Amino acid sequence: MTAAYEVRGLTCRLGGREIVRGVDLEVRHGEVLALVGPNGAGKSTLLGALTGDVPVASGEILLEGRPLGQWSSADLARARSVLLQANQVSFPFTVREVVEMGRSPWLGRSTAQEDEAAIAEAIERTDIAHLLDRPFTALSGGERARASLARVLAQRTPVVLLDEPTAALDLRHQEDVMVVARDLAAAGRAVVVVLHDLSLAAARADRMAIVEAGRIVGIGTPADVLTPETVERVYGIAVHVLTDTPDGHPIVVPHRERSDTASS
Template sequence: MGMTAAYEVRGLVCRLGGRDIVREVDLDVVHGEVLALVGPNGAGKSTLLGALTGDVPIAEGDVRLDGRPLAQWSARDLARTRAVLLQANQVSFPFTVREVVEMGRNPWVGHATAAQDDEAIAEAIERTDIAHLLERPFTALSGGEKARASLARVLAQRTDVVLLDEPTAALDLRHQEEVMVVARSLAAVGRAVVVVLHDLSLAAARADRIAMIDGGRLVSAGTPAEVLTPERVESVYGIAVHVLPAPDGHLIVIPHRGLSDTVSS
C-alpha cells in the first residue's frame, strides 16, 4: 500500500551554540507507521525531533510537513496536525490531571463540538490508564504518572502526526509496553508516529522502521533487522552486543556481558 509522507526531511542541519547538532539528515516519516529514533546520549535525537515539531530552528536544509515547509504553518494549524510529547513534562501550576488532558483539546476550540471533545478526552484517559488520577494535582504525580497524563493530553489532541520524545523513560515494564501498543494502534489507523527510544529491544519489537542517529548524522534507517546489526550497534554505542530472536520472533539486543566486563573503553 502506498504510504504518504507526513514529513520529508532533506539536508537538515540544526546548530546550537555554534555547533552542528544535526548534520545533513535526509529522512521520510510516513503515515501508518511507527518510526523509532535511536542513538547514544547526545546523538541529536531530541534536536531532530524538535526540528520536526518546529521548535528547533533549521540552519540548513528543508523540513516539510504534508508537503509544506514548516515555516509556512501557523501555530494553530500545526497544533491541529501534530501533537508533541517532550521529555520535560513541565506543568508548574497545580492543574488537575483532568485539566492537563483537556488542554489537548485547545487547538480545536471553535472547531470541534463538545461531544468530540468529551469523546477524545475519555478515550485518551482510558488508553493511558489514568482514570484514578484525574482529580489529583499534576505536580503531585510520580514521574511515571506525569508521563502517562502528558501522553493522554497528546492523544486527546487527535492529530495525524504524533511525536514522542522518550515517552517510556519513567515508566515501569507494563506501562512501557502499553505506551508502545498505543503508538502501534495510532499507526494502524493511518497516523504517523515518531518516538525517541533508548531501549533497542523495545524499538525492535514495536517500530516499523528505526532511524539510528550518531554524532548528529543518520547512520542507518530501515527495518529493525536492517538497522540493528551487532556490528552497527557496537560501532555506534561502543559496546559489544548480542542481537537475538526472542521467542515471539522480535529481535532483542543485549550487552555481550562476558566481553563488556573486561574491556575498558
C-alpha cells in the same frame, strides 16, 4: 503509505555547534518510526526540528508537502502533537485539566461531544482514571508521563511526536505506550518516537533510524538496522543480537563476561 514529513539536508545548530548534520528522512503515515542512538547523538534535537521548535540552519522540512515554516502555530497544533521529555506544568492543574488542554487547538472547530469522547478515550488508553482529581505537580515521574501522553492523545492529530515516552515508566506501562503508538499507526497516523531501549524499539517500530553525532547512520527495518556490527560501532559496546525469539523481533543484549564466582 504517504509521507507526513520529508526532511532534506537538515542541519541544526545550538550554542554554535552543529547538533544535526545533513539529515535526509521521510516519515510516513501508517508507521511507527523509532529514533535511537547514544546520549547526545542529536535525537531530541532532530525531533524538535520536526515539531518546529528547533530552528533550521540549513535544509528543508516539509509537513504534508508544505514547508514547515509556512504553517501557523494554530494549524501546526492541529497537524501534529508533541510529548516532550520534561512533562512540566507550571501551575497545579488537575490531571483532568491537563488532558483537557489537548483539545485547545480544536476550540471552535469541534463539538463538546467530540471533545468529551477524545478526552475519555485518552484517559482510558493511558490508565489514569484514578489520577484525574490529583494536582499534576503532585504526581510521580511515571504518572506525569502518562498524563502528558493522554493530553497528546486527546489532541487527535494525524502526526504524533514522542520524545522518550517510556523513560519513567515501569515495564507494563512501557508496553502500553508502545501498543498505543502501534494503534495510532494502524489508524493511519504518522508516529515518531525517540527511544533508548533498542529491544523495545525493535518490537514495536516499523522502521528504526540510528542517529550518531547528528547524522542518520542506519535506517530500515529493525532486523536490517540492528546488526551487532552497527550497534557495537555506534554505542561502543559489544552486544549479542538475538533473532531466534518467540515473536521474531530482535533483542539486543550487552556481552557480559561470566563471573568467576559460582553461585551456591
